[in-house]
């Protein structure tokens with residue numbers, strides 16, 4: 001019987017582990033398919049406080065793990081297949097084996113949607129990115145034309161943020177009006193550096209041979225015409241999918257699958273808490289995920305004190 005099981009090993013999971021370990025609850029962290037979470041897929045993280053020169057994403061996550069383990073956190077490379085939250089202790093099936101837990105912290109993150117076009121995968125982190133806040137300030141994007149793919153609020157936010165760095169920002173959207181809220185759409189289209197490209201999609205990202213982004217091949221969906229737009233970066237902002245499917249029938253989510261937190265990090269099931277990007281469609285940063293991991297750990301600790 002575990003006192004605290006933490007599902008996920010990104011910044012939210014490891015921070016929750018650090019705090020619950022220091023509270024002597026010996027948490028068990030189930031890493032899932034991606035030990036260390038999304039940050040392990042990036043090279044330099046420049047906006048996590050405490051690292052003035054920036055830090056490699058994999059190294060940052062390894063340090064978080066070591067820090068939590070130093071205080072007694074236990075690590076298992078397991079994947080949760082299903083959960084039964086109908087009664088305490090809760091029951092999890094991890095790689096076919098049953099596990100009992102007095103409290104659970106869900107920190108399973110969210111995956112970004114891919115365009116699925118040639119060049120996207122090959123040029124990821126070489127000019128293709130899914131987060132303007134994370135990567136927009138990198139030197140390679142400064143004073144260069146940039147492309148944002150998408151037409152919702154997130155795409156508009158990304159485009160507006162990128163106007164600080166790029167020479168021009170092309171917003172490529174498959175329709176002839178933005179899906180974003182009216183105020184956001186007006187602000188975006190009114191910006192002198194943002195150029196909408198309507199009725200179009202990114203059909204290919206160039207240039208795999210040069211091993212960096214040099215342009216985007218655009219296809220007009222109405223005319224079928226293809227054009228090449230030279231650019232140094234392609235920012236893909238077509239949404240995120242929270243990794244919450246396995247909890248869906250038991251834990252309340254919004255229409256997009258993000259877990260709805262109640263007071264603090266509580267969910268609709270007392271004793272099950274949530275942290276990080278699986279409950280956050282707004283900020284989606286390592287530091288906000290870590291902050292909510294800390295909050296979930298404190299909430300779980302207080303819950304255990306009140307409900308031993």
Ligand SMILES: Cc1cc2nc3c(=O)[nH]c(=O)nc-3n(C[C@H](O)[C@H](O)[C@H](O)COP(=O)(O)OP(=O)(O)OC[C@H]3O[C@@H](n4cnc5c(N)ncnc54)[C@H](O)[C@@H]3O)c2cc1C
Nearest residue numbers: 008009010011012032034037038080109134276277284286
């Ligand atoms: C390329 C890239 C670059 C980024 N750069 C930055 C940056 O510079 N600065 C910044 O602040 N943010 C950056 N981000 C965003 C940042 O990575 C996320 O906001 C952060 O990782 C979210 O943390 P999390 O703990 O909520 O989830 P994640 O880091 O996504 O971790 C989720 C964890 O849950 C596990 N999991 C999922 N399902 C299961 C399951 N069924 N069973 C067990 N485990 C499971 C996964 O294996 C993983 O360990 C970047 C993201 C990407 C993709």
